[in-house]
Amino acid sequence: MSDLRDLYQDVILEHSKAPRNYKQLPEANHKAEGFNPLCGDRFTIYVTMEGDAIRDISFQGSGCAISKASASMMTQSVKGKTAAEAEKIFARFHELVTGHAEEKNENDLGKLAVFSGVSEFPVRVKCATLAWHTLQAAIEGKQESVSTE
Amino acid sequence: MTTATQKADSRARSARTGSGLDIEKIRQDFPILRQTIHGKPLVYLDNAATSQKPRQVLDAIARYYEGTNANIHRGVHALSERATAEYEEARQTAQRFLNAAHSHEIIFVRGATEGINLVAQTFGRAQVRSGDEILITAMEHHSNIVPWQILCEEKGAKLRVVPINDRGELMIDQLENLLSERTALLAITHVSNALGSVNPIREIVAMAHKRNIPVLVDGAQAAPHIKIDVQALDCDFYAFSGHKVYGPTGIGVLYGKTALLESMPPYQGGGDMISSVTFEKTTYNKLPYKFEAGTPDIAGVIGLGAALEYVTNLGIEKIGAHEHDLLEYATQQVSVISGLQIIGTAKDKAGVLSFVLEGVHPHDIGTILDQEGIAIRTGHHCSQPIMERFGIPATARASVAVYNTNQEIDVLVQGIKKVKEVFA
Ligand SMILES: Cc1ncc(COP(=O)(O)O)c(C=O)c1O
Numbered sequence: 001m002s003d004l005r006d007l008y009q010d011v012i013l014e015h016s017k018a019p020r021n022y023k024q025l026p027e028a029n030h031k032a033e034g035f036n037p038l039c040g041d042r043f044t045i046y047v048t049m050e051g052d053a054i055r056d057i058s059f060q061g062s063g064c065a066i067s068k069a070s071a072s073m074m075t076q077s078v079k080g081k082t083a084a085e086a087e088k089i090f091a092r093f094h095e096l097v098t099g100h101a102e103e104k105n106e107n108d109l110g111k112l113a114v115f116s117g118v119s120e121f122p123v124r125v126k127c128a129t130l131a132w133h134t135l136q137a138a139i140e141g142k143q144e145s146v147s148t149e
Numbered sequence: 150m151t152t153a154t155q156k157a158d159s160r161a162r163s164a165r166t167g168s169g170l171d172i173e174k175i176r177q178d179f180p181i182l183r184q185t186i187h188g189k190p191l192v193y194l195d196n197a198a199t200s201q202k203p204r205q206v207l208d209a210i211a212r213y214y215e216g217t218n219a220n221i222h223r224g225v226h227a228l229s230e231r232a233t234a235e236y237e238e239a240r241q242t243a244q245r246f247l248n249a250a251h252s253h254e255i256i257f258v259r260g261a262t263e264g265i266n267l268v269a270q271t272f273g274r275a276q277v278r279s280g281d282e283i284l285i286t287a288m289e290h291h292s293n294i295v296p297w298q299i300l301c302e303e304k305g306a307k308l309r310v311v312p313i314n315d316r317g318e319l320m321i322d323q324l325e326n327l328l329s330e331r332t333a334l335l336a337i338t339h340v341s342n343a344l345g346s347v348n349p350i351r352e353i354v355a356m357a358h359k360r361n362i363p364v365l366v367d368g369a370q371a372a373p374h375i376k377i378d379v380q381a382l383d384c385d386f387y388a389f390s391g392h393k394v395y396g397p398t399g400i401g402v403l404y405g406k407t408a409l410l411e412s413m414p415p416y417q418g419g420g421d422m423i424s425s426v427t428f429e430k431t432t433y434n435k436l437p438y439k440f441e442a443g444t445p446d447i448a449g450v451i452g453l454g455a456a457l458e459y460v461t462n463l464g465i466e467k468i469g470a471h472e473h474d475l476l477e478y479a480t481q482q483v484s485v486i487s488g489l490q491i492i493g494t495a496k497d498k499a500g501v502l503s504f505v506l507e508g509v510h511p512h513d514i515g516t517i518l519d520q521e522g523i524a525i526r527t528g529h530h531c532s533q534p535i536m537e538r539f540g541i542p543a544t545a546r547a548s549v550a551v552y553n554t555n556q557e558i559d560v561l562v563q564g565i566k567k568v569k570e571v572f573a
Contacts, residue, residue, distance in 0.1 A: 065509070
């Protein structure tokens with residue numbers, strides 16, 4: 001049960017129930033769809049890029065608590081950042097959820113550190129990273145949908 | 150009768166279920182069930198994905214490799230003769246299991262998927278023409294959709310789909326309307342893996358045969374639960390997988406009627422499927438070998454034979470009755486959980502309880518139940534069109550086998566309550 005609470009932290013549950021930036025973005029100039037065929041998670045990420053900066057970001061779709069909360073918190077953490085900065089946060093986040101994070105880096109992640117429990121549940125890593133992969137695809141301007149398989 | 154024997158009698162009876170099976174004794178046959186997961190006793194309710202294997206099957210496979218291993222149908226030495234005899238004995242066991250008229254109507258394949266693909270690639274390639282239609286249903290597993298899509302694309306034929314109602318039952322009147330002179334084949338599941346619905350195959354086959362349309366039945370989810378009699382059903386093809394009927398993975402059966410099998414071109418070319426080869430011309434072997442190219446999964450076939458014997462010895466009707474009781478009990482118990490909705494409420498169901506929980510994604514249900522030692526399946530169950538039909542991305546699915554108990558259903562119900570607590 002303690003492991004479960006590590007995974008389903010209150011912050012995660014709260015974001016999954018009331019996701020932030022959960023809407024379409026009519027003025028978005030980048031967009032991508034992400035799909036996890038294993039569990040049917042499906043999200044669309046909308047991004048408004050201004051030069052190299054993520055001026056606005058939102059998402060829509062359906063998925064498990066982990067994937068939804070991850071998408072929600074991702075939009076908060078990358079808004080206003082440059083594409084390169086977002087890329088760097090994702091790299092740290094990926095280390096965190098796969099259990100490869102160095103402790104000093106964990107602090108850099110701020111609120112995203114609540115996802116550390118995912119590392120105890122290897123099959124859920126894809127859920128936590130789906131939105132991030134989709135964001136990458138959106139920024140790179142790939143129009144095809146990304147899949148975690 | 151003395152009181153002592155009366156007492157012993159009632160004790161014996163109390164260990165049995167309404168089906169007359171001694172489930173505790175049966176559980177002893179399955180070594181894998183004696184383990185804990187995350188410190189809790191394993192409650193295995195993912196039987197529709199694959200069932201566990203009894204000692205009898207594991208022993209048969211070990212005995213084969215330890216004492217019999219040799220290639221079949223080619224050696225004159227003792228081991229080869231013995232291996233061939235055991236292999237062919239398993240074919241007869243499968244023949245009896247399906248009540249096929251002839252053992253040469255039993256073709257060993259990798260599983261239901263390969264059985265269906267075999268028919269699509271041989272019968273389908275030879276018989277289906279541009280403008281023809283292949284009829285399937287809205288409750289098919291991907292393995293009974295995609296092979297037909299590939300064939301239709303190749304041939305310029307059309308895939309038609311019989312709809313289901315909100316309970317997950319096939320709309321038989323619609324099926325009747327969709328059968329036409331253009332229909333080259335009806336391919337239909339016996340039992341739905343995502344919903345548990347049982348289709349009235351005998352009645353459906355009769356409808357199709359009135360128009361001379363052959364019928365393939367996907368029996369992957371029926372073979373573990375229902376007595377199958379291919380002659381009574383009168384279906385033209387019947388496919389199932391060994392691993393869902395307590396047998397090993399990688400082996401299954403395709404049954405086909407003799408006349409159809411004889412008229413079909415071979416599936417794969419190679420050894421065993423020919424009777425003579427020159428560079429000018431090859432004469433194909435007789436049934437069933439025409440469809441069994443190369444060295445088969447001999448140990449798998451022998452293991453499958455042992456599994457089908459195991460099922461037959463227990464009695465498939467008794468197994469079905471026990472599972473029916475379990476499913477009814479589970480349905481009753483989960484129905485009172487608020488926010489829980491059962492997906493698939495057909496009148497006639499076998500083996501499967503699919504459900505969704507308000508506000509909780511099935512994937513999260515699966516993770517939390519796993520922490521309680523409970524194995525269920527979550528996702529679309531290789532049946533995305535069904536999920537779309539019900540407007541959901543996925544379900545949680547508990548599926549039962551002969552070794553499951555009402556106590557395990559109680560553990561499942563407690564587990565679901567825990568899920569609700571976490572997400573409260
Ligand atoms: C209804 C149905 N058909 C076909 C299959 C495919 O079986 P296999 O993967 O063993 O070939 C399954 C397995 O899940 C099934 O449930």
